């Protein structure tokens with residue numbers, strides 16, 4: 217039985233830590249965090265009423281107090297500026313110094329292993345609060361912490377892969393198309409800033425436990441439903457949706473600016489991007505598609521008879537080595553699969569693209585990682601950019617506004633796109 221006196225002590229500790237965080241009192245925080253002997257990292261305690269962690273508290277405390285703000289705006293009784301300081305300036309200075317101390321506190325908490333993407337009861341991460349309140353510097357600090365954590369997680373996954381059973385790996389790291397890449401779970405308490413990244417996503421443990429886990433093998437064995445505006449798997453996950461047509465059209469035009477080029481598309485889905493690629497009159501148009509029902513639908517629509525089209529039935533992992541062995545080269549490649557992990561994608565561009573893409577060629581991909589939350593999208597853009605750089609690619613991004621999609625998600629298990637702008641990547645070999 218738990219001793220109630222200990223429980224009260226624990227609660228008091230939590231409240232003291234959160235108070236010190238909101239007061240940006242770093243010496244006190246250091247004392248409380250380092251002197252705490254309970255299990256778990258005290259830098260990640262949570263307020264039971266708000267779900268705030270110390271990071272949430274430190275950032276939320278930077279919001280100017282409304283009452284104080286109103287008082288500042290009231291004209292002084294004698295009409296002059298008291299103490300020679302104009303009220304507006306005074307307010308700005310106070311706010312600036314609050315942000316400064318907030319920055320130092322956030323830095324300290326991250327060094328102590330605070331989780332960058334923990335959720336409060338308002339479904340916000342600390343970075344979401346910083347963004348909502350317009351605190352750019354604090355937002356960027358959390359994004360950078362997310363990038364560091366995700367890069368490290370991805371590297372650790374790589375090490376695990378060397379020793380673990382392959383099926384187990386699949387279970388651990390698959391992610392849904394467009395799902396939050398930041399959703400991977402890490403048991404890495406020892407590494408500062410890297411504890412569990414899972415909470416920030418709709419695939420956080422609580423939600424994930426209730427939902428069937430989407431793996432590539434589960435998906436490839438799943439029955440599909442083809443509708444006019446969407447393609448769903450047996451769990452009602454949106455494999456592809458027609459609202460992405462503008463993105464597909466622009467991607468195709470960037471990849472094939474002139475007729476007569478050679479293109480490879482990985483993942484046919486609803487055939488939207490292939491339709492646009494074909495309109496650009498390529499000299500040859502190869503398509504790799506792994507799902508038997510999608511392949512059947514392609515044939516029903518006569519894709520196998522279109523001029524220059526070659527369909528490769530199977531997973532890219534099995535097809536690409538054969539293409540490389542035959543010496544097939546392309547001027548353009550598009551990659552958009554489903555239920556594959558970031559590690560699969562990284563393998564595609566670090567190991568495979570080089571064997572397929574002409575020296576002057578360009579390639580692109582559907583950039584939906586982390587798109588269920590702006591901060592996850594920003595983190596994954598940077599992670600991808602760094603990995604692309606390491607693999608020898610330059611990437612240019614074009615922003616495309618995505619119209620509001622509210623009605624789109626009826627009948628779809630999970631909205632995988634919740635942000636305003638799509639960032640279209642165009643990659644080429646570095647000079």
Ligand SMILES: C[S@@+](CC[C@H](N)C(=O)[O-])C[C@H]1O[C@@H](n2cnc3c(N)ncnc32)[C@H](O)[C@@H]1O
Pocket residue numbers: 393432455456464482483484485486487488489490504505506507510530531532533552553554555556
């Ligand atoms: C999101 S859809 C592609 C949508 C497509 N860009 C369009 O415009 O309609 C993903 C496609 O990738 C296929 N796929 C999934 N895993 C694959 C793999 N490992 N290799 C090849 N195709 C795969 C799926 O069956 C699905 O048809």
